Amino acid sequence: MIKSLARLCTLLFLSAALLGGPALAAEPQREPLIVFAAASLTEVLQQIAPLYTRQSNVPVKFSFAASSALARQIESGARADAFLSADQDWMNYLQERKLIKASTRSDLLGNRLALIAPKDSKVTLKLQRGAPLLAALGAKGRLSTGDPDSVPVGKYAKAALGNLDLWPALEPRLVRADNVRVALMYVARGEAPLGIVYATDAAVEPQVRIVDLFPESSHAPITYPAAATASASREAESFLKFLRGAEARAIFTKAGFTVLGGGEPAPQGSSDSR
Numbered sequence: 001m002i003k004s005l006a007r008l009c010t011l012l013f014l015s016a017a018l019l020g021g022p023a024l025a026a027e028p029q030r031e032p033l034i035v036f037a038a039a040s041l042t043e044v045l046q047q048i049a050p051l052y053t054r055q056s057n058v059p060v061k062f063s064f065a066a067s068s069a070l071a072r073q074i075e076s077g078a079r080a081d082a083f084l085s086a087d088q089d090w091m092n093y094l095q096e097r098k099l100i101k102a103s104t105r106s107d108l109l110g111n112r113l114a115l116i117a118p119k120d121s122k123v124t125l126k127l128q129r130g131a132p133l134l135a136a137l138g139a140k141g142r143l144s145t146g147d148p149d150s151v152p153v154g155k156y157a158k159a160a161l162g163n164l165d166l167w168p169a170l171e172p173r174l175v176r177a178d179n180v181r182v183a184l185m186y187v188a189r190g191e192a193p194l195g196i197v198y199a200t201d202a203a204v205e206p207q208v209r210i211v212d213l214f215p216e217s218s219h220a221p222i223t224y225p226a227a228a229t230a231s232a233s234r235e236a237e238s239f240l241k242f243l244r245g246a247e248a249r250a251i252f253t254k255a256g257f258t259v260l261g262g263g264e265p266a267p268q269g270s271s272d273s274r
Contacts, residue, residue: 031060032059033235034079036070038152038224039085039179040198043064044255045084052242058235068150068178070078074099074229080155081236084108084226086180086198091225098230104182105227106242110258112199113156113214113222118190119207127212137193138263144186144195147176153183157196160218184208200256223260230250 037045042064049060062081068088068102071090071274074080077098083100085091103118115133123136137143137260146154154176177183180197188207195208202210226243228236242248249259 029052030058030235031233032061033233034061034063034086035082037077037084037237038064038067038070039064040086040153040180040201041084041224042181043204044200044251044257045249047251048243048248051247054241055242056150056235056238058239060239063196064181066146066151068180070153075258080229081229081232082226082239084224084229085152086111086162086222086224088223088225089155090152091227093225094229100227100229105225106240106244107223107260108226109224109252110221111224111256111259112216113146113219114197114202115201115211115214116187116197117182117193117206117211118187119209121193121209121211123194123211125211127160127214127218129164130259131164131166133161133166133174133194137173138168141173141193142175143170143173144175144177145197146180146183148174149176151177153180154199156195156222157218158186159220160196160214163199163218167201175249177248199262202221203256206215213251224257 024196035045049062053059057147066091067085067087070083071093072087074094075084076236083091083094091100091105095102095105113129125131125133125136133143136199145157145270146152148154148158158167161170175186175192177186183195184197184205186192186202194211199213202208226240228240252259
């Protein structure tokens with residue numbers, strides 16, 4: 001009888017250990033980190049987040065949209081711990097209003113501006129001054145990109161087209177999308193014969209191809225600044241540091257982004273007109 005009880009206790013102990021009993025229970029996940037990020041960062045950040053959570057036990061939740069929309073949401077009081085913008089202007093916008101921690105701000109990534117067409121399109125041209133872009137659109141075709149009045153990719157597109165003497169003719173033919181992924185979608189569906197997006201966006205959409213890349217001299221450098229918000233939890237800075245680490249850098253590079261610098265914060269009050 002005593003031996004049977006001893007055997008039963010041993011079995012119960014082993015079962016509890018194998019099933020992760022109370023003494024071995026995993027640490028519960030902490031409050032999620034809320035990250036507002038430019039739409040063009042969707043896939044890479046969704047790959048990086050589980051790696052960070054595995055290391056920190058802090059889950060990450062994202063809100064992806066145009067940088068302009070996200071900055072205005074933060075200004076309106078939306079909860080966010082970190083902001084990753086597709087241009088400097090919208091990060092400056094929040095910094096001027098003291099809605100980010102300027103000491104945490106750094107330029108994280110770079111990108112290229114691309115002219116895209118549906119994958120079966122026969123359009124070929126070289127993006128240079130006076131390029132026949134209007135003729136390539138055809139009689140009624142539209143050019144899809146972000147709204148130049150607010151969406152970063154549209155602002156870069158307007159600058160590039162202007163410097164190539166193409167903007168006045170193309171402005172009336174513009175489809176002003178709410179963000180870069182909507183602009184990409186119009187071309188992927190064949191609703192627009194041409195579009196201007198980031199090169200990394202074209203890379204994730206099999207229904208489009210890159211016709212040509214805009215000369216880098218035709219627009220301001222495409223940079224993605226990142227910063228913790230003024231109301232951020234203490235984990236925000238840890239997440240931003242992780243984005244500059246080896247695992248995240250490998251994912252960014254594979255996706256076609258340029259990883260910038262060593263993650264040193266940008267000078268406070270820096271300004272860049274895009």
